[in-house]
Amino acid sequence: MLEIENLDKMYNGPDGVLRAVDDVSFHVKTGEFVAMQGASGSGKTTVLLCAGGLQAPDRGHAIIDGTDPYRMTPDERAQFRASNIGFVFQQFHLIPYLSVIDNVLAPSGALPDQNVNGRAQELIERFNLSARADHKPSELSTGEQQRTAMARALLNNPMLLLADEPTGNLDKENAMIVLNYLWEFAESGGAVLMVTHSEEAASYAHRTIHLKNGKLLASE
Amino acid sequence: MTDFWHLVRKEATHRKLTFALCLLAIVIAASVLVGELTVLKAHDLQTDFILEEKEQRLEDEMAKMEDDYRKIALELGLNVLILPEGENPDDFYAEGYTSKFMLEEYIDRVAESNLVTINHLLPILEQKIRWTEQGNRTIMLVGTRGETPVSWKPPEKQKPMPTTVGVAPGKIVLGYELWDSLNVEVGDTVELLGENFEVDKCHSRRGTIDDITAWIDLGQAQHLLGMEGSISGIRLLQCLCEGYDPPTLKRNIEEILPGTQAILLENKALTRWEARSNAKAVAKSSLARELAHRSKLRGEIESFVALLIPIVSIVSMALIGVLTLNNVRERRQEIAILRTLGYRSRQILNLFLAKALLLGIIGATLGYLIGFSVALAPGTGSVAGTIASLFDVRILAMTLVAAPGMSLLASWVPALIAAREDPADILRAG
Numbered sequence: 173m174l175e176i177e178n179l180d181k182m183y184n185g186p187d188g189v190l191r192a193v194d195d196v197s198f199h200v201k202t203g204e205f206v207a208m209q210g211a212s213g214s215g216k217t218t219v220l221l222c223a224g225g226l227q228a229p230d231r232g233h234a235i236i237d238g239t240d241p242y243r244m245t246p247d248e249r250a251q252f253r254a255s256n257i258g259f260v261f262q263q264f265h266l267i268p269y270l271s272v273i274d275n276v277l278a279p280s281g282a283l284p285d286q287n288v289n290g291r292a293q294e295l296i297e298r299f300n301l302s303a304r305a306d307h308k309p310s311e312l313s314t315g316e317q318q319r320t321a322m323a324r325a326l327l328n329n330p331m332l333l334l335a336d337e338p339t340g341n342l343d344k345e346n347a348m349i350v351l352n353y354l355w356e357f358a359e360s361g362g363a364v365l366m367v368t369h370s371e372e373a374a375s376y377a378h379r380t381i382h383l384k385n386g387k388l389l390a391s392e
Numbered sequence: 393m394t395d396f397w398h399l400v401r402k403e404a405t406h407r408k409l410t411f412a413l414c415l416l417a418i419v420i421a422a423s424v425l426v427g428e429l430t431v432l433k434a435h436d437l438q439t440d441f442i443l444e445e446k447e448q449r450l451e452d453e454m455a456k457m458e459d460d461y462r463k464i465a466l467e468l469g470l471n472v473l474i475l476p477e478g479e480n481p482d483d484f485y486a487e488g489y490t491s492k493f494m495l496e497e498y499i500d501r502v503a504e505s506n507l508v509t510i511n512h513l514l515p516i517l518e519q520k521i522r523w524t525e526q527g528n529r530t531i532m533l534v535g536t537r538g539e540t541p542v543s544w545k546p547p548e549k550q551k552p553m554p555t556t557v558g559v560a561p562g563k564i565v566l567g568y569e570l571w572d573s574l575n576v577e578v579g580d581t582v583e584l585l586g587e588n589f590e591v592d593k594c595h596s597r598r599g600t601i602d603d604i605t606a607w608i609d610l611g612q613a614q615h616l617l618g619m620e621g622s623i624s625g626i627r628l629l630q631c632l633c634e635g636y637d638p639p640t641l642k643r644n645i646e647e648i649l650p651g652t653q654a655i656l657l658e659n660k661a662l663t664r665w666e667a668r669s670n671a672k673a674v675a676k677s678s679l680a681r682e683l684a685h686r687s688k689l690r691g692e693i694e695s696f697v698a699l700l701i702p703i704v705s706i707v708s709m710a711l712i713g714v715l716t717l718n719n720v721r722e723r724r725q726e727i728a729i730l731r732t733l734g735y736r737s738r739q740i741l742n743l744f745l746a747k748a749l750l751l752g753i754i755g756a757t758l759g760y761l762i763g764f765s766v767a768l769a770p771g772t773g774s775v776a777g778t779i780a781s782l783f784d785v786r787i788l789a790m791t792l793v794a795a796p797g798m799s800l801l802a803s804w805v806p807a808l809i810a811a812r813e814d815p816a817d818i819l820r821a822g
Binding site: 217218221224226227247250251253254255261265267268269270274278279281282283284324328336 | 396398399402403405406407725726728729730731732733734735736737738739815816819820
């Protein structure tokens, strides 16, 4: 599903060029839940952004279901992202002025021809947010916010879910709920790549890969 | 499905202060535009109103004076003296006779014309002569044929009592000094330039040149003076020229009598006509001054508008630009997540431009209402049907185009910045 091949990514920083990712290669298969761990600055988020078609690597490839999104035009890549990839972030990144249902429906703006209202309602119920459907993010608990973000990520039926510290701001109970959803998604035929510092969160994954100073250390 | 305008609307109501400040900027610019243009229109309407009112007053006054003049002209008529062209009227007045002459047939030509209603048409042949039979004394010899009937006048309208009665051939009428010094009376015979005349009438003393004047038949006078077919001039008395003003009458007479000059003699009718003409000229001049004053005032308002509208527009656009840029900075995370969810950069651009358009349309509508209301307040109350007459669909259309255009223009650069935000940079920065 996701093939990361010889990925390099460098940034220009105040101290010169920083090699954030150095020749990283790994695969995430369909139905697989992979955790990616490493210290801060080890390049986890950079790998995730490259994998999500948001940041072009300097070298190497990030192939999703046989397609290299960086060979597409920016508009095609945006469409590809909207159709195939779901994102979940530590900060939730919900749109503050939209209700829960509107936040869940937000990705449909990128694919305007689809009628996903029924799917949104289904996700709202599945993530136990029915009573909160008309609430703004500021009126939700952190767990509810992350569940809303999960529902949003799943609206367009993606094949790949990329999660950046999805449990970082959650209590244990809510973290467990989110991790279970991620696991279920993988089990139902999707693929999950999750960045986490938490060993407990990583334990939900089928396997864990470790990064250090931009290099892939090991895969468990 | 997420409605594009739903996103725009929700964001606008979420960040109320930003939206309100942007809206205020547009409303101010639009209301200034509408207010100033409407004030200009009100000024134009008021100018028209004032001028129309003055013109109407002038017309009324002129009609009244015209009526007065018409009445007095009908009552008294104008007096015209027709002399040969080139004859100096001063000499005629000083000497009592002319040195130049005109054709006698001119009398009939005037009489048969329908230029004016002439009550008295008197041909003149006057010459100072030496009465050789009476010690070579100087007398004024006047040849007359009395009143000439005006041919186009129906008989019942002919003047029943002519001013001057004609003298029959072979008869003579003498002034006081002549008959008194000759010691003659009516019925006596006197010899004049070799011909005998029976005294037909002796005038009493008048204290004028008439006292040394002898009147004989025009034809005989022409014969005696060797001036057959010629006359000195024509007097038209009490010309009732209802349809003509005096200069037109003079011009028309000179046209039908070539080689003559028509002199309008001062009388009450002419004075009244001149007073009317002067009053009309003064009133027209006053109207022209009023128009010039109003035009100057309009020019000053226009200059003010030409300065104020660009300043207000630029300040408003700058404010909208700064507020929108600030809005872009506030929404960086939102932009990043929308891009992550698959929104294209053009869609992000459109989100901001759509908001600018919405602001522009609401601002234009409110600005029009406020500007129009403010423009109604001062000084336009005297214009009849003010609201209907001041409403100008072109100003409304201009506002509905200009305000959104201004808003879009001011938001363009911030919207481009938003569209070019790199979501990866924002997400990595957390």
